[in-house]
Amino acid sequence: MTSIFDLFSGCGVSAKTKLVCLGSMGESLSPWVRSLNLEHVSPAGSSRSEISRGPAKGADQTLASLRRWFFARKPDAGFVLSDFPATLLQAIVFDEWLDARAETLTAVVVGENADPAVINHYRTLGLLIERPELSAA
Numbered sequence: 001m002t003s004i005f006d007l008f009s010g011c012g013v014s015a016k017t018k019l020v021c022l023g024s025m026g027e028s029l030s031p032w033v034r035s036l037n038l039e040h041v042s043p044a045g046s047s048r049s050e051i052s053r054g055p056a057k058g059a060d061q062t063l064a065s066l067r068r069w070f071f072a073r074k075p076d077a078g079f080v081l082s083d084f085p086a087t088l089l090q091a092i093v094f095d096e097w098l099d100a101r102a103e104t105l106t107a108v109v110v111g112e113n114a115d116p117a118v119i120n121h122y123r124t125l126g127l128l129i130e131r132p133e134l135s136a137a
Contacts, residue, residue, distance in 0.1 A: 017106045020094075021082035022122070023114030038078040041069060063090065070097050078106075088117040 017038060024044070043062045066084060073079070085091040098104060107129045108122040122128045 016076050017078040018103065019078075019080045019106055020085070020108045020122075020127075021080065021111045022085075022108060022118055023083070023111035025082050025111050036080055038080050039073070040080045040082070041066075042082045042084070044083045063093070067097065071101075075101050075103060082111065085118055087115060088121055091118050091121050 017036070019036070019038070043066060062084075085094045105127050108127045109129055110119055119128065
């Protein structure tokens with residue numbers, strides 16, 4: 001029996017890729033991330049789109065919103081998550097969400113203005129890829 005054809009097999013990125021971009025995407029990182037055929041999620045982007053609907057979200061509301069998104073999506077669906085986690089506490093909470101669904105991240109990329117504690121956390125887990133490696137992808 002032949003396997004189902006993977007639309008992303010030729011581009012090197014699986015539809016199940018789970019990528020986190022720490023900090024904001026800079027000029028060099030943004031085109032690469034936008035080229036991926038994955039769901040792009042950013043708390044900064046979602047709060048900007050909801051400004052007209054009410055007051056700005058607080059940190060707790062942002063975390064709750066991301067939690068709803070994370071647990072509502074299909075477990076095997078890939079994503080690119082940017083601007084989150086922004087703090088070590090958020091990274092630990094996000095790791096707990098992943099553990100609860102028996103999921104793992106594919107990689108973590110460092111953007112601009114990323115928290116060094118969060119960078120070290122993902123470096124320790126062996127998920128961090130440096131920018132020179134990114135250009136080879």
